[in-house]
Amino acid sequence: MKRYADIHCHMLPGVDDGAIDMETTMQMLEISYQEGARAIVFTPHYEGGNNQYQPAELEENYQMLKEKAAKMWPDLELYLGNELLYEQGIEEYVKDGSVHPMHQTKYVLVEFNVRISYQELYHAMQKMQKIRFRPIIAHVERYHCLTKHPERIAELCEMGVYLQMNMTSVLGNVFNENTRWCRKLLKEKRISFLGTDAHDTRHRSPYTGESMKWLEKHLEAEYLENILWKYPMKMLENKYLEI
C-alpha cells in the first residue's frame, strides 16, 4: 500500500453535492485511510452566490470533523480548501477571503465549465497570478480546449499553473482516447497533483487501488512519489513548487 495525499474531494458532510451526512463522511475517510491516504484536503464547491453554506460554517464543520477523525485515524492529516468554479470576477472572492485557498496557502484549486475557451481559461489563470495566488486547475483532463493540445498544456505549465488529475482517469481501455491522453500527460510529467474527487462511497468513491496499480507500473518511482506526496506537502506548507 502506497501513502498518498488526496488534494481534491467532497467529503465534508452536507455542504455540497458530496457526502450527505457524517456517516457517509466517516465511511469515505475509512476507505481513504485503508487505500493509503494520509493527507486529505477537503475541497467543497465554491460557486459564487450559489453556495449552500457560509464560509464560517465550513470552518466549523471542518473543525468538528477533524476532532472526530483524529480519534479514529491519528496519523491522517486533514486540511480545508475549496474547489472554486470559475466565473468572471471570481478573483474578488479570493482576494476578499470568501474562498478557502488550500489550507490558507497561496494555492487555489479552480475548476471551469468543460466548454470554456482556451483564451478565457488562460486569462483566468493570469488574473489569479496577478493577485499573487498560485492556481491549480482541477481535473485538467475534462476541458475540451486542452484535450489533445499539448502546446497549451506546455504553455500553462511554463507560466506556473499547476495541473491536477483525477486518479480514476488513468483507468479505461487503451483505445479510449481520453484514457490515453491522461496517461500521456502523466508520463510526460505534466501533472503535479492527484485527487480522487470523491463524492460518495459508491459511484464516485475514494477507492484508488486500481488506479494506483497503473501508476506504479507505468510511472517513474521518483515522479510518482512527488505527485503522491512530496508536491502536496510542499504546497500545503505554502512553499514554491518548481515543476
Ligand SMILES: [Fe+2]
Ligand atoms: Fe470536485
